[in-house]
Amino acid sequence: MNPSNGKGSVSTSSRVSWKSNEAAPVADQFPVGLRVMVVDDDPTCLMILEKMLRTCKYEVKRCSRAEEALSILRGNSNGYDIVISDVHMPDMDGFKLLEHVGLEMDLPVIMMSADDSKSVVMKGVTHGACDYLIKPVRIEALKNIWQHVVRKRKNEWKEVDQQSGSADDGQQPKYSEDGDYSSSVNEGNWRNSKRRKDDDEDGEDRDDTSTLKKPRVVWSVELHQQFVGAVNQLGIDKAVPKKILELMNVPGLTRENVASHLQKYRLYLRRLSGVSPHQNNLGNSFMNPQDPGYGPLSTLNGIDLQTLAATGQLPAQSLATLQAAGLGRAVVAAKSRIPIPVVDQRNLFSFENPKLSFGDTQQPPQHLNNGGTQINMLHGIPTNMQPKQLVNLQHQGNSLPTVQNVQSVQSGSLLMQMTDQPPLRGQQPMGNYNSISQSSPMMNLSSSYPLSNIQAKSGFPEDLTSEMKGSTPGFMPSYDIFNELNHQQKSHDWELQNVGLTFNATQQANNSIDVLGTSIAASHHSGFSSSSQGSGLTRNASTVHANNNNNAISVGQHRMNVNNFYPDNNSVRVKLEPPLFPEQFGQDDLMSALLRQQQGQGGIGPAENDFDFDGYSIDNIPV
């Protein structure tokens, strides 16, 4: 059977427009060109389905084996919009495939089967299928599958939006809009496409001050560095856009661009100096990721660091801010989904362009699109990291919500990027990161970041908790704990370093407890505080549902042996939700950090943790 040429060409053009618009189809044609992956071991059904889908003007890729489908999807994370899968397949259960796809790629999945018994349909629902079709499948049923794609994007977008909170609104209403329609199928493609078209065609300038339509300026790292250099050269007081522009000598850059950028930069500096040291909004504010979730963390992109480095004063401040202990990993905070209060400040600063700086060019995963600009930030980081990360994640335990994963990945990549930057890395901790990041960038990064970020302020835990709700509830507590610990501990870096390394091992070892055990063993000796911390972590873990049975940390056990903190592997079971991979490690990090700290200090008051548990009741910890 050959797909009709006419349809093919339509599909192709749609596809092209999809890609260029960040995986959003040209609104007018949607759902034409919807990219469907259909998996079924029955060749007859497969053929019929494919033909039907082509008739609906979708792009179809068919697989008769689930494994094959998975590898294709993994290899091309943005390549498909929706997956249709049979329930009964010889090589892999359809529900398993459903889980994988949902976790790794966060694509809507439709199940189908000749079996219409309620139990099976229910299973589909509980596993997260967005629809269930009974065979024989009619073409009418297929005509509407695009609704699932739209719905999913819309929900994701809303989620992301909620995370950003109102911070965005004040600063850049435009961005919300942008995000809205850049999230593609959200809210009426027609409107979106129109807006996008306007954008593309007119090159709408995000600059508030400018009324002219100019091509959007992407304040890339290099560009920003040039800018900062020029500003420093002139002296912050004397830096006027015109002179800056001259100094920068960048063709195509207008005075207005510089002016608006300068305005933001000034706000950022003001915030830096005005903010108390233990708030690490330095990098964050400057970076202004749209999504608070990974905003703070992502802000730590090279840009921030470079900025800091460039300005000279910033680094000190930021470093101080970021990490009392001198982790200097403030950037790390950028790790996804930690909506630190800083975010708010950051958002105020909201650097419009920087969002793009990381490479609008990169085409974010479709599902991330709703993040809109926010995601772009992360995406800026080498996207090639994603697939690997995803693979990593997948191996790990894959119940990570794809979105999160991607974020993690991206933050991972961000981290990588950051680590590569010499000026910032002067500190040892950074060095650690480097090593760590190489092994498993994402994991390490995530773990380390929260730490550094959180440290800043004791008040964080609460904030984090509240803010993080949106993204990863379970996550927060760990950070809180960690925060506390960090506060009191100066030797974070090496601890973290250790942890990171440990985690690498863990990752390879498939989230085994061993790693944790090792790290804990290394740190050993839990004081009261550590136990409480542990319980905190445990609590954390318990709050997080664990998809991986492998991972069940029963921290409680650690506590048992207060002074003899050598958990055997059995006792340490990390129970973390796969999506919280970074968190997982974070928790491990925290654990080890906690332990170490405990040693050094002989007890950190866990009081500030959000958990109100008394450290002693191990029983209370649901593992």
Place this chain on the structure above:
Amino acid sequence: MDRNQSHRQVATMKQSLFDQGYLDHEQFNQLEELQDDANPNFVEEVVTLYYRDSARLVHSIEQALEKSPIDFNKLDSYMHQFRGSSSSIGAKKVKAECSLFREYCRAGNGEGR
């Protein structure tokens, strides 16, 4: 002339198949609708594929039946597959037989009578 005649013959046969319940009217029509200029032989291709696949399935089923004791679970899964294919084609009667077969499997009824 000749072609018209063939067409009519085919139509007649098809109708009789519908009437006798061998072929599902709706489903088969859907298949036919899928056929267009770009895929003029779609229906033929699909049905051929079906035959091939089902022949293989039937063979496996036969083998499974010959074993003793009969592995009903395996049979059940074969039947499920067969049923799915048949329903896609619109092979109504085959599908019905499959369902019946499956019931026997579940009952552990090896005789199927």
